[in-house]
Amino acid sequence: MKKTTLLHEGKAKKVFLTEDSDLVIQEFKDDATAFNNKKKGTIADKGVVNNAISCKLFSLLEENGIRTHLVEKLSDRDMLCKRLDIIKVEVVVRNVAAGSLVKRYGFSEGTVLDQPIVEFYLKNDDLDDPLMNESHAVALGVATLEELEVLRSRAVAVNTVLKEFFAGRKLMLVDFKLEFGRYDHGILLGDEISPDTCRLWDLETKEKLDKDRFRFDLGGVEDAYSEVQRRVLSLD
Ligand code: TMP
Numbered sequence: 001m002k003k004t005t006l007l008h009e010g011k012a013k014k015v016f017l018t019e020d021s022d023l024v025i026q027e028f029k030d031d032a033t034a035f036n037n038k039k040k041g042t043i044a045d046k047g048v049v050n051n052a053i054s055c056k057l058f059s060l061l062e063e064n065g066i067r068t069h070l071v072e073k074l075s076d077r078d079m080l081c082k083r084l085d086i087i088k089v090e091v092v093v094r095n096v097a098a099g100s101l102v103k104r105y106g107f108s109e110g111t112v113l114d115q116p117i118v119e120f121y122l123k124n125d126d127l128d129d130p131l132m133n134e135s136h137a138v139a140l141g142v143a144t145l146e147e148l149e150v151l152r153s154r155a156v157a158v159n160t161v162l163k164e165f166f167a168g169r170k171l172m173l174v175d176f177k178l179e180f181g182r183y184d185h186g187i188l189l190g191d192e193i194s195p196d197t198c199r200l201w202d203l204e205t206k207e208k209l210d211k212d213r214f215r216f217d218l219g220g221v222e223d224a225y226s227e228v229q230r231r232v233l234s235l236d
Pocket residue numbers: 092098099100101129175176177196197198199
């Protein structure tokens with residue numbers, strides 16, 4: 001399958017149309033942004049690493065009955081995907097307090113939550129992706145209540161599979177963000193799952209092995225991404 005026209009360029013990926021109107025190609029870039037574009041940089045080979053990790057994790061989810069937009073990995077940076085009508089809701093699942101949960105509610109970082117917290121954010125860069133509840137989402141017309149219920153339960157199911165998988169690779173799945181889209185009367189998981197969109201800590205040392213190293217200038221960004229790739233792709 002070949003790229004035709006550029007459909008959309010985001011902060012970390014380009015999306016191209018293909019000769020098949022049902023399929024698009026996601027090209028993973030090395031560009032990195034944080035705090036809604038206020039911090040910009042590049043992470044060497046991030047695109048290659050995130051494509052490899054995302055393809056592996058989407059395949060794992062498919063094996064566990066969770067439908068995703070992945071069709072196949074085409075090359076180092078290119079993923080062939082079903083073309084979704086993206087739902088403008090970012091779904092965050094948290095197992096351990098970190099990031100904005102600490103800032104907004106005063107949890108201490110590292111507190112293990114009894115139950116995962118699921119949050120909805122409006123996908124809108126101009127508004128800085130504000131936190132919202134179901135009423136806001138319905139009033140804004142971004143999703144129906146029924147769709148939001150699907151997003152919530154699907155996100156919890158993804159968490160169950162990924163948490164166990166990462167623990168087997170000596171990684172703690174602290175939190176992550178998912179995006180979904182409508183496809184053929186159903187809803188599929190889209191976008192990517194990578195150290196850009198997850199917080200992953202070494203299970204024993206609690207060392208941060210994700211985009212927080214870039215966000216907060218912790219150093220060793222490339223090494224952290226390739227360590228996650230090594231563990232995710234390691235054979236059981
Ligand atoms: P947060 O603690 O900053 O709200 O982030 C929660 C999780 O969501 C974390 O794993 C990083 C991820 N995330 C994104 O993938 N994109 C974003 O724009 C933001 C704000 C967070």
